Amino acid sequence: MNAQNPLHGAQAPLAGTSFAALCAPALRQAFVKLDPRRLWRAPVMAVVALTATLTSLLCAVPDSGVSTGLALQIALWLWFTVLFANFAEALAEGRGRARADSLRAGGRGLMARRRAGDGYETVAAAALRRGDVVRVQAGESIPGDGEVIDGVAAVNEAAITGESAPVIRAAGGDRSAVTGNTQVVSDWLLVRITANPGESTLDRMIALVEGAKRQKTPNEVALDILLIGLTLIFLVVVATLQPFARFAGGDLPLVYLAALLVTLIPTTIGGLLSAIGIAGMDRLVRLNVIAKSGRAVEAAGDVHVLMLDKTGTITFGNRRCSAMVKAPGVTTPALAEAALIASLADETPEGTSIVDYLKGLHTLQAPPREDLDVVPFSAETRLSGADWRGARYRKGAVDAVLAYLHLGRDELPAPLAREVEKIAQSGGTPLLVAADGQLLGAIHLKDVVKPGIRERFGELRRMGIRTVMVTGDNPLTAAAIAAEAGVDDVIAEATPEKKLARIRQEQAEGKLVAMCGDGANDAPALAQADVGLAMNDGTQAAREAANLVDLDSDPTKLLDVVRVGKELLVTRGALTTFSVANDVAKYFAILPALFAGLYPQLGALDLMRLHSPQSAILSAIVFNALIIVVLIPLALRGVRVQALDAARLLRRNLLIYGVGGLVAPFLGIKLIDLLLTAVGLV
Numbered sequence: 001m002n003a004q005n006p007l008h009g010a011q012a013p014l015a016g017t018s019f020a021a022l023c024a025p026a027l028r029q030a031f032v033k034l035d036p037r038r039l040w041r042a043p044v045m046a047v048v049a050l051t052a053t054l055t056s057l058l059c060a061v062p063d064s065g066v067s068t069g070l071a072l073q074i075a076l077w078l079w080f081t082v083l084f085a086n087f088a089e090a091l092a093e094g095r096g097r098a099r100a101d102s103l104r105a106g107g108r109g110l111m112a113r114r115r116a117g118d119g120y121e122t123v124a125a126a127a128l129r130r131g132d133v134v135r136v137q138a139g140e141s142i143p144g145d146g147e148v149i150d151g152v153a154a155v156n157e158a159a160i161t162g163e164s165a166p167v168i169r170a171a172g173g174d175r176s177a178v179t180g181n182t183q184v185v186s187d188w189l190l191v192r193i194t195a196n197p198g199e200s201t202l203d204r205m206i207a208l209v210e211g212a213k214r215q216k217t218p219n220e221v222a223l224d225i226l227l228i229g230l231t232l233i234f235l236v237v238v239a240t241l242q243p244f245a246r247f248a249g250g251d252l253p254l255v256y257l258a259a260l261l262v263t264l265i266p267t268t269i270g271g272l273l274s275a276i277g278i279a280g281m282d283r284l285v286r287l288n289v290i291a292k293s294g295r296a297v298e299a300a301g302d303v304h305v306l307m308l309d310k311t312g313t314i315t316f317g318n319r320r321c322s323a324m325v326k327a328p329g330v331t332t333p334a335l336a337e338a339a340l341i342a343s344l345a346d347e348t349p350e351g352t353s354i355v356d357y358l359k360g361l362h363t364l365q366a367p368p369r370e371d372l373d374v375v376p377f378s379a380e381t382r383l384s385g386a387d388w389r390g391a392r393y394r395k396g397a398v399d400a401v402l403a404y405l406h407l408g409r410d411e412l413p414a415p416l417a418r419e420v421e422k423i424a425q426s427g428g429t430p431l432l433v434a435a436d437g438q439l440l441g442a443i444h445l446k447d448v449v450k451p452g453i454r455e456r457f458g459e460l461r462r463m464g465i466r467t468v469m470v471t472g473d474n475p476l477t478a479a480a481i482a483a484e485a486g487v488d489d490v491i492a493e494a495t496p497e498k499k500l501a502r503i504r505q506e507q508a509e510g511k512l513v514a515m516c517g518d519g520a521n522d523a524p525a526l527a528q529a530d531v532g533l534a535m536n537d538g539t540q541a542a543r544e545a546a547n548l549v550d551l552d553s554d555p556t557k558l559l560d561v562v563r564v565g566k567e568l569l570v571t572r573g574a575l576t577t578f579s580v581a582n583d584v585a586k587y588f589a590i591l592p593a594l595f596a597g598l599y600p601q602l603g604a605l606d607l608m609r610l611h612s613p614q615s616a617i618l619s620a621i622v623f624n625a626l627i628i629v630v631l632i633p634l635a636l637r638g639v640r641v642q643a644l645d646a647a648r649l650l651r652r653n654l655l656i657y658g659v660g661g662l663v664a665p666f667l668g669i670k671l672i673d674l675l676l677t678a679v680g681l682v
């Protein structure tokens, strides 16, 4: 567990390739991405590419109104604009792909022992299909994502988590999911494969960091539409300039208008949009979190409520039996025997811990397992046990056992009630034990809150996120753990339906809900939540239902996911503001220079005193292209987000990037104008 060090994944085998090593392939990719079929994914850049093509053709026209040298320079810088945007996307992809490749490399050439009839056949891991059953022995790698259906083994997951301490994986219970390319280090497992080739979590992750396959999020589509709208407006603006020029007896060359159009349309954000999205996904992968959709990550940036399961999420989750308390008039052997029979076939950690505890304390005769009529634990009934020789042995949550015995809460014998209360107040889970309709006593299950959780919840609160613990446990235990962990709200005695209903209720109030869980009983809630974060070491059901999976199985990782989501939203917002402010500023920077000769009155507005109309146009187009390159690091790294609420964040960013966007072109274009004039290019 990495509660204190959520970034540990950064040093894991997933660690990134150096920036320099990524540049060369990204440069090559920038040209490959000139393919028109790819260009259309970024509409603004497609317009730039079209304009660049047109300008290139105009270079060959003898009397286009400008010198061939100038037309060539403009055409060249227009192509650079497209290439820089492609380069940004390729860089973002490269970082993610390097990581995916290193994960994939380990899995290459893996073989699997697949069940066929009564025996096993050896096949390539790549040939495995969903539903295939494979046997994996000590020393072998698990050939794909799946669910343990038999066996108990220690598994080394270092290949995906970087954590070398082996973890236990077993059939049944909340620790049954296994991940491809991890290694069985002891014993054996029978695993049912749960993903077809190309559909594993790893494959999905790769699709998220590859621009060409990436599905745009609804936010990105909305922004695209806005950018197309702005492009159309500026197209009209540029088209109306010519009549003004003609009216004054002048003529604006087509090359100028083409260049002007590109400087005015939102090329900065249009060129960096895809890179921002991919880089956001990559930051997540670096945290060892696999996202199945970009939408979930964006939702995380806006989340209002976080629901968490208690056991295994807030606490370590290996609830161990630590004591037993008799009901009045019951003998110790009677209680022990009932608890043992009710737990012999219970494969949950709670069940096995009770058996271990009793084996250590008593010399009990356990009935053979096959003679038992097993009643497995279910989150619905919150009971488990077995029938043996006509008698019913049960154990379970206090309210569940009382209801099973048709007893009221106040019918719990006073001494036992006091003990149960003491267990709960200490944060432990009391289970009542009953045999043949009679209440025999209670079991104390102990659990420990993960260290560092309280501080992390405090950070979430500062970000304006409310934490709610939803647990199947009784209200007293829940309250004790809630107080220790510092959650804002707690829901006890929750069935899977209750968890689901609570999420729906919050959503109906217009809130975005995140949910962290690991159990099969959390799966419906994980699927319903806007952000469902499953623990990788939980159940396959939870992993499949969730839209995010944490490879380190650390629930406080959600804090980092929220930060990445906020960074993604803020970065996109900031660069959009910057880009649009830039375009407006450029309009006022260039027009006076262009029209100064035709309308001398405009001279008053010509604050920048650019060298000539030619220089004004070329400087603007150079600035327009270079600003993309200048902003690539920001787009990839993301705007840093402190624990501020959304409204303050927005205000601050509007100020910085809006004002910055207005001022930058004046300074930048003037500087380039001076440089171009100095070297005699215009």
Ligand SMILES: Nc1ncnc2c1ncn2[C@@H]1O[C@H](COP(=O)(O)OP(=O)(O)OP(=O)(O)O)[C@@H](O)[C@H]1O
Residues within 6 Å of the ligand: 309, 310, 311, 312, 346, 348, 350, 351, 377, 378, 379, 382, 383, 384, 395, 396, 397, 398, 429, 430, 431, 470, 471, 472, 473, 474, 494, 495, 519, 521
């Ligand atoms: N093996 C078991 N046999 C009988 N009762 C159990 C067993 N395990 C848990 N219980 C009881 O059922 C309740 C619900 O357990 P469950 O694992 O479904 O909780 P949950 O809803 O996942 O919440 P959390 O994981 O936060 O406790 C527990 O609080 C406990 O009282």
Ligand SMILES: [K+]
Residues within 6 Å of the ligand: 262, 263, 264, 265, 266, 267, 268, 583, 624
């Ligand atoms: K522009």
Ligand SMILES: [Mg+2]
Residues within 6 Å of the ligand: 309, 310, 311, 312, 518, 519
């Ligand atoms: Mg649970």
